[in-house]
Structure formats: C-alpha cells, structure tokens
Amino acid sequence: MPGMNQSAVRRVNTSVAxxxxxVSAGPMTLAALAERTHLSRRTIELIMDSLVEAGWVTELDRxxxxxxxxxxxxxxxxxxxxALLAAVCITTSDVSAVIADVRGRIVGRAHRLLRVYxxxxxxxxxxxxxxxxxxxxxxxxxxxLRAGAIASGGAIDDHGVVRRLVHTTHWEGVHLPGExxxxxxxxxxxxxxxxxxxxxxxxxxxxxxxxxxVWAILGNRTGLGILIRGAVxxxxxxxxxxxxxxxxxxxxxxxxxxxxxLTSPQPAERRVALSRFAAARAGDTxxxxxxxxxxxxxxxxxxTLSWTIAPSLxxxxxxxxxxxxVLLPRVRAALRDARTPAVELxxxxxxRDAALIGAVKLALDRMDTELFGPLxxxx
Numbered sequence: 166m167p168g169m170n171q172s173a174v175r176r177v178n179t180s181v182a183x184x185x186x187x188v189s190a191g192p193m194t195l196a197a198l199a200e201r202t203h204l205s206r207r208t209i210e211l212i213m214d215s216l217v218e219a220g221w222v223t224e225l226d227r228x229x230x231x232x233x234x235x236x237x238x239x240x241x242x243x244x245x246x247x248a249l250l251a252a253v254c255i256t257t258s259d260v261s262a263v264i265a266d267v268r269g270r271i272v273g274r275a276h277r278l279l280r281v282y283x284x285x286x287x288x289x290x291x292x293x294x295x296x297x298x299x300x301x302x303x304x305x306x307x308x309x310l311r312a313g314a315i316a317s318g319g320a321i322d323d324h325g326v327v328r329r330l331v332h333t334t335h336w337e338g339v340h341l342p343g344e345x346x347x348x349x350x351x352x353x354x355x356x357x358x359x360x361x362x363x364x365x366x367x368x369x370x371x372x373x374x375x376x377x378x379v380w381a382i383l384g385n386r387t388g389l390g391i392l393i394r395g396a397v398x399x400x401x402x403x404x405x406x407x408x409x410x411x412x413x414x415x416x417x418x419x420x421x422x423x424x425x426x427l428t429s430p431q432p433a434e435r436r437v438a439l440s441r442f443a444a445a446r447a448g449d450t451x452x453x454x455x456x457x458x459x460x461x462x463x464x465x466x467x468x469t470l471s472w473t474i475a476p477s478l479x480x481x482x483x484x485x486x487x488x489x490x491v492l493l494p495r496v497r498a499a500l501r502d503a504r505t506p507a508v509e510l511x512x513x514x515x516x517r518d519a520a521l522i523g524a525v526k527l528a529l530d531r532m533d534t535e536l537f538g539p540l541x542x543x544x
Contacts, residue, residue, distance in 0.1 A: 175212075178204055182212045183221065186243040187267050192225055194238040213241050221247050245270065249305045251296045251313035251349070252524035254358060256430040257282050262295040263518075264303040264310075265525045269369070271518075273303025285339045293348035310351050312532050314524035315341045316358040318388065320403040325355035328402040331409050354524075354531050359406055359483075360397045361523025362513070363390030366480050368526045370519070371511045375478040379470055380519070382483030383463050384425035385434065387416040390523075391474060414466060424452075424459045427484040435484060442488040456491060463492070464499035471505035482513035 185201045186193060195213070199206045216222035223244055227237035245266035253262045257279075264273035275298035281287045292315070300310060319330030325342040341355035356364075363380035366372040372380075372392075380390035389406035391398040398405050409416050419425045426438035444452035467479055485492060489512035497510050513519055 178202070178208060179212050179216070182209060183216065183243065186222065186241065187245070189243075192240040192242040194240050196238065198241070210239075213239075217241075220244065243267070246272065246305075247309065248311045249300070249303065249309045250525055250528045251299065251310060251351075252316070252521045252528070253292045253296060253313065253345070254316040254520045254524065255279075255288060255292060256318070256358075258430040260288070260292050260295055261517075261521060262292065262299040263521050263525070264296075264299045264305060267311075267529065269522070269525050269529065271521075271525075273299040273301070273305065275299040275302060283333060283335050285336050285344070289341075289344045289348065293345060296349055307349070310349070312352045312354070312528040313345060313349065314361075314528040314531075315345060315353065315355040316361045316520035316524045317341060317355065318358055318386075320407050321355055321357050321399075322403045323399060325353070329404070329407070329410070331407075352532065354527050356397065356399075356524075356527055357388065357390065357403060357406065358520040358523075359388035359390035360399065361390065361521075361527060362482050362515075362519040363392045363480070363523070364397055364526050365515055365519045365521075365523035366482070366513060367392060367395060369522055370480070370513055370515045372478055372480055375476075375509075377474075377476040377478070379474060379476045379479045380482055380513070381467070381470075381479055381485075382428050383416070383466060383481070383485065384428040384459070384483075385420050386428040386430070386483060387420070388483075389470070391476075393474075408466070414469065415462060416466065419459060419462050422455060422459065424455045425462075427487055429484070435487075438484075439487060442491050445491055456495070460492065460495040460499055463496050464503065467496065467500060467508075467510075468503045468505050471500065471508045475506055476508060478509045478511065480511050480513050482515070482519050484517070486512040486514075486516065 181202045185198055195206055195209055198209045217224050223242050225240040225242055245268040248267050250265045259278050261276045263271045265271050275295045277295055279288055279291055320328045322328050327336045327339045330336045342353035345353040359380055363378055366380055372378045376395045378392040382388050387409040391406050408414050423437050424441045426434035429435055441452050445456045515522055
C-alpha cells in the first residue's frame with residue numbers, strides 16, 4: 166500500500182481480517198480468511214495470533230474433515246461481545262436504547278419516558294443515561310463501547326445536524342453526534358428514524374431481496390425512509406422522505422383518527438387503534454368505514470411514491486404492522502385499482518425495533534479500523 170508505513174498497513178490488514186470474521190456466518194479457517202481478504206496465509210496467521218492474544222478472536226478446536234489425511238485446519242471465530250455498539254431512538258414521548266455486539270445481536274436494553282422533549286439538552290441527558298442503563302443490562306462496560314448511533318425524527322443532514330423538525334423549532338441546529346459524544350466519549354452518528362428503519366429492513370428484515378425500497382410510517386406519525394441501490398437517500402439537508410412537511414400530500418388529514426393511532430408514540434392511543442381494528446375484523450360497520458378511510462389515505466400517498474420514487478418494494482412499519490392482516494390486502498387492492506406500477510407491499514417483521522436495528526447498522530457501516538482497533542501501536 167503506497168504511502169503507508171508498516172504499522173498502518175498492519176492496522177488495515179487487521180481490520181480487513183476482523184471485518185471478514187464479523188460478516189461470516191460461522192467460524193473461518195486460515196485458508197478461507199486468506200481467500201476472503203486477499204492476504205497471504207502467513208499474514209493472516211500472524212494477525213489471528215495477535216487477535217487471539219488481544220481477546221478479539223477465539224481459536225476453536227481443530228476438527229478433522231473427511232477425506233483430509235493432513236493436519237486439521239485452524240479455525241477462528243470472532244468474539245462479537247468484545248466490542249459493543251449503542252443505539253438510541255428518540256420520539257416525542259420516550260427514548261429507547263439498545264446495546265449490540267459487532268454482529269448486530271442485541272444484548273442489552275433500556276427504556277424511559279422523556280421529561281421534557283422540547284428541551285434538547287434534557288432529552289439528550291436522558292438518552293445518555295439510558296445508554297448506560299442498557300450497557301449495564303448487557304453486562305458490559307464503557308471501555309468496551311466503541312460507537313453509537315441516534316435515530317430521531319426530522320430532517321437530519323449528513324453530519325447529524327437536525328435541520329428541520331415538524332411542530333417545533335427547539336431541535337433545529339442541534340448536532341446530535343456531538344451532543345452525545347460530550348456525554349459518552351465514543352464516536353456517534355445520527356440519522357432520521359425512517360431512514361434507519363429502511364436500512365434495518367434491508368439488513369435484517371423483509372427487504373433483503375430488494376435494492377430500491379421505501380420504508381413508510383403513515384398515520385398519526387408520517388415519514389419515509391428511502392433506499393436507492395441499497396443506500397439511504399437523504400437529499401438536501403436530509404429532507405428526503407419528510408412528506409409530513411409537504412402540504413400537497415394529505416398526510417395530516419387523518420392523523421387524529423383513532424385508526425391512525427397505530428403509529429402514535431403513546432401506548433394508550435395505540436391500544437385504542439388496535440381495538441378499532443379488532444372491531445373491523447369482527448365486522449363492525451363503523452370500524453370498517455374508518456379502516457376504509459385510512460386505507461384510502463395510505464393508498465393515495467403510496468400511489469404518488471409508486472410514480473415518483475418507483476421503488477420495487479414498500480414496507481409498512483412504525484406500528485402499521487400490528488394490523489397488517491387488515492391493511493395489506495386492502496392497500497394492495499387499492500393500488501391495483503389505481504393502476505400503479507407493480508410495487509410489492511410488505512409489513513415489517515422488526516416491529517418497533519426497526520430504527521434501533523438500523524442505528525446499529527449505521528454505526529457498523531461508519532466504523533472500520535476505528536471500530537476494530539487499534540490493535541497495533543500507531544506510528
């Protein structure tokens with residue numbers, strides 16, 4: 166690698182090897198690691214020895230393979246719990262935090278109601294305290310925490326600054342990563358919660374077989390997360406998908422109807438919404454009429470998306486999945502009647518963890534040698 170000293174080269178090679186183990190479904194042999202990383206077998210062997218000594222990697226017992234008369238291959242597995250990631254999701258009423266290992270497995274959780282959402286500093290204090298609670302729940306310590314990511318509403322730019330948030334100006338200009346880093350000193354990243362829902366869906370949800378995806382929350386809360394060729398599309402100042410601000414799109418016409426409370430951050434309102442869908446299942450004509458109006462609203466918005474963004478898949482999330490059996494067939498029929506492109510429609514399988522899982526993925530995507538090291542002295 167031209168321009169890099171040997172220490173820097175080794176750090177990069179170590180990171181590459183660790184990344185290969187992190188994304189592997191199981192243990193890997195030296196030969197497999199050499200092939201995956203395009204490094205020599207001897208280089209990989211030296212790296213693995215150092216990683217085992219540092220506690221990042223476990224060398225497994227050698228297992229003879231059938232038809233192989235030679236010495237069994239050395240096999241290695243990442244100790245995913247050696248480094249931890251934090252994810253935080255802030256709504257207007259509460260904050261949730263999870264701790265995950267570097268494979269993305271959630272190992273700790275915490276949740277609390279917010280004291281004063283309109284005060285960003287108090288809210289971010291609550292978020293930081295909650296990360297420590299989740300870390301304690303995971304049995305981890307701050308020295309194992311490598312990075313974190315924040316999911317929040319509003320238009321959030323590439324640097325993690327809140328540019329616009331509907332119904333309040335108190336959060337405008339807040340640099341979310343910087344604020345969390347002042348409280349917990351690891352690298353932080355931030356993005357809109359719907360964007361992170363889309364990212365999570367393609368990583369661990371129902372969108373793994375699609376590249377152009379819209380993740381939609383519609384109802385009491387409204388937002389879109391857009392993936393184009395597998396990458397989040399944020400647009401100018403992170404504004405892409407903030408259709409709640411678009412007056413020509415009827416997002417607010419039913420936000421206060423009980424059936425639309427499926428996406429409310431308030432548990433009591435969600436319970437009311439679920440009761441209306443239960444009544445609709447039972448054939449209650451009033452409830453069926455309410456559901457029909459809600460479906461018309463969703464279909465109107467999705468029709469516009471079908472002819473503009475034209476994704477191959479739209480995923481309904483943010484609470485809509487709790488009534489998927491009622492909503493999906495009706496929305497699909499409405500889209501067929503509108504003669505939209507043949508966009509596939511699914512409900513999330515991630516529930517209310519979608520934004521948190523997406524935040525974990527964001528942290529993993531943004532980290533590389535910083536996450537997996539430094540394991541060798543810096544020059």
